Amino acid sequence: MRAFRFVTVDVFTDRRFGGNQLAVFPDARGLTDAEMQALADEFNLSETTFVLPPAHPQNSARVRIFNRVAEMPFAGHPNVGTAFVLGREDEAAPPAYRFEEPAGLVEVVLERDAEGRVTGAEVAAPQPLxxxxxxxxxxxxxxxxxxxxxxxxxxxxxxxxxxxxxxxxxxxxxxxxxxxxxxxxxxxxxxxxxxxxxxxxxxxxxxxxxxxxxxxxxxxxxxxxxxxxxxxxxxxxxxxxxxxxxxxxxxxxxxxxxxxxxxxxxxxxxxxxxxxxxxxxxxxxxxxxxxxxxxxx
Structure with a gap:
């Protein structure tokens, strides 16, 4: 039997039970594609993310985003929420993450309060309009x-x-x-x-x-x-x-x-x-x- 830790967050809000819900698996090593899709369907949220080691060491992570029926090349609130979760769990978190995604490299800059605690993030769309x-x-x-x-x-x-x-x-x-x-x-x-x-x-x-x-x-x-x-x-x-x-x-x-x-x-x-x-x-x-x-x- 295998266990995989997850965290849920509400994104684009400053109060619980507002914003958009997201489930994040901070360490998805060992999950198959079919299991990721099944978990996203089980959570029944608009998206669920799975964090994996990057293909290239200069990047922060490989992030896979699934909605209820398919993998997505990029999405906004999953990147903001995933960066927030990773930043909250790592006291030495960098100012920004570089996520490998099907749409390209995605830069996510952490936002912090006056005490330095991570409160949110800003994500750049990976391609021009x-x-x-x-x-x-x-x-x-x-x-x-x-x-x-x-x-x-x-x-x-x-x-x-x-x-x-x-x-x-x-x-x-x-x-x-x-x-x-x-x-x-x-x-x-x-x-x-x-x-x-x-x-x-x-x-x-x-x-x-x-x-x-x-x-x-x-x-x-x-x-x-x-x-x-x-x-x-x-x-x-x-x-x-x-x-x-x-x-x-x-x-x-x-x-x-x-x-x-x-x-x-x-x-x-x-x-x-x-x-x-x-x-x-x-x-x-x-x-x-x-x-x-x-x-x-």
């Missing part, structure tokens, strides 16, 4: 359970974008529409079937609205088993990059509030900057430890 195809407003509206005129298109049509993780359909809506949106699984399936070249067989929807100087957002990904996500770093970074693309500036920063409608309020501090290779984005937030235990296999 990639803007994909637009989709009709009617498609986004149907997926969100909204009317087509709830979709705001004055600044942009619903558009697919990514920066290392799965692409997201970035869609601006009114505050009222944001509050009453309800994901429609059948509409997501129809959208993928009708737009196979654009979606690549996968679709998640990130709707947002302006809220003063900041943003409010919700993320729906029912095709992966996540009907709604409480905090999505890998959607916040392409959104920040895309807004900078629209604004035409050199850099920008946005506070994004997500998860309110789920009763798990989250705060994601997203920023983007123009670089020689394109627009690069980062997202930061705090974390709170919740549970510790062992998985016995």
């Amino acid at each position: 990639r803007i994909g195809a637009p989709l009709p407003a009617a498609v986004a509206a149907a997926c969100a359970g909204l009317a087509e005129d709830d979709i705001l298109t004055a600044r942009h049509a619903p558009v697919l974008a990514a920066d290392g993780g799965n692409h997201r359909l970035l869609t601006e809506v009114s505050p009222e529409a944001l509050a009453r949106a309800t994901p429609d699984l059948a509409a997501f399936r129809r959208a993928v079937a009708a737009h196979p070249a654009e979606t690549g067989g996968f679709l998640s929807l990130y709707i947002y609205c302006r809220d003063g100087a900041g943003l409010r957002a919700r993320m729906f990904s029912p095709l992966t088993g996540t009907v709604e996500d409480a905090a999505t770093g890998s959607a916040a970074t392409p959104l920040a990059g895309f807004l900078l693309h629209l604004d035409g500036g050199a850099e920008g920063a946005w506070d994004i509030v997500q998860g309110v409608e789920m009763g798990r309020p989250s705060l994601l501090r997203a920023s983007a900057r123009r670089m020689p290779e394109g627009i690069r984005a980062r997202v930061a937030g705090r974390c709170v430890p919740v549970l510790r235990g062992e998985a016995v296999l």
